[in-house]
Amino acid sequence: MTPLDTHWTEATALGDLPEDDVIGVSVDGRDVALYTVAGDVFATDNLCTHGNARLCDGFLEGHEIECPLHQGRFDVRDGRALCAPLTQALRTYPVRIDQGKVYLNLEAAPRGVT
Structure with a gap:
């Protein structure tokens, strides 16, 4: 990472991410879900926009995470709410991999939030 990359925050080691699964991590006090597909x-907020459920406890199938509370689904690539009862998108974060570590840009303009 260069000195110009001050907006990137280390989230975890790439090797700590299970393939085709989701984990929850705390990054600078934010509850974030990290997905590998x-x-x-990919990275999103970890709380469902419909209910107070952690998405890292949900089921990941392809690029879709299913909320464990009401079975609504989001697209982890852009945060889109894909079905009822969800109506509000998830916030997503840009991801960068560098030297075996996963970095997030928490200061980027929100994506996925409508």
């Missing part, structure tokens, strides 16, 4: 890493 076919070798790509």
Whole structure:
């Protein structure tokens, strides 16, 4: 990482992410869900926008995470709410992998929030 990359915060080691699964991590006090799908890493807020449920406890199938509380689904790539009862998108975060570590840009303009 160069000195110009001050907005990137280390989240975890890449090796700590299970393939095709989701984990919850705390990054600078934020509860974040990290997903790996076919070798790509995605990051969203960890709380469902519909109910107070942690998405890291949900079921990941492809690029869709199912909320464990009401079975609504989000697309982890862009945060879109895909079905009822969800109506509000999830906030997503840009991800960067560098030297075996996963970094998030928590200061980027919110994506996925409507």
